[in-house]
Amino acid sequence: MATGKGADDRIADLVDGILVQTPLKAAGFIVTIYGDLVEPRGGVVWIGNLIETCAAVGISETLVRTAVSRLVAAGQLLGEREGRRSFYRLSRAAGSEFAAAAQIIFGGAEEENWQLVHLSGAEAEERMQALERAGYARLDPRLAIGPARQAAGSADALTLHADSPDPKALAAFVRTYWNLAPHAAAYRLFLDQFRPVAALAQQHPLSPATALTIRLLLIHRFRTVLLHDPRLPAAALPQDWPGLEARRLFAALYRLLSPAADDHLGRRFVSGSGPLRAVTEESEKRLSLLETQTA
Incomplete structure (x- = not known):
């Protein structure tokens, strides 16, 4: 147990370094929470869960509430109440966008036409x-x-x-x-940020809450880099293209963190109809897609 707490402390130092290098914006991180955790589990979650999750990466409750209001105004989220609690669900249009982004993030190689x-x-x-x-x-x-x-x-x-x-x-x-240099630099920064995280997580068990925070930060950073990348076919890329190693690292670390992260989600996250399921068919599909990308 002491070893796990030590690992969490060292992970916290690494997270602080990542946040200094690549600061988070509340709305963007909330989009990541919905894309990774909520969309595969029905698309609706209590705002208290958003506040708690964002607090772990230094985003205040005020910033969360402001960002949620802006996402509602933009038509990405819809608000609803159950008793005294406020819940927010993905709009249908946002759900379609999230599904398309998930295919890019988890689906691996694309057509080479x-x-x-x-x-x-x-x-x-x-x-x-x-x-x-x-x-x-x-x-x-x-x-x-x-x-x-x-x-x-x-x-x-x-x-x-x-x-x-x-x-x-x-x-x-x-x-x-194409000017690929900025994209290569972004992938190399991602690798520099998450290689030490992966090494530590492989050696020591992390608490479920820490595993969830790291997985969200991992997918947030990878999504940001990947969706800005023109994602050219492999035959067109330099032989030392760092995007290939970045995808393998993302796939391996996401799979490593998921059992503990999903356990925390299943115990803490709720919708208006009850707890979110730790594992769903869609979340299992994502893990299965990543399994083929770790070789």
């Missing part, structure tokens, strides 16, 4: 920006190229499928049109 998209019409710039957020590179004001995961989105767009049998030519093309 490429496409060119030529945009016309008055809203071409707005749609071009959406393509860039999805990882496309802008070749000119109306022409973009990228992984074929994003539909062009309108009838006045021309989509052409692209292929390159030569990996060297593809890699050279990517170096010309």
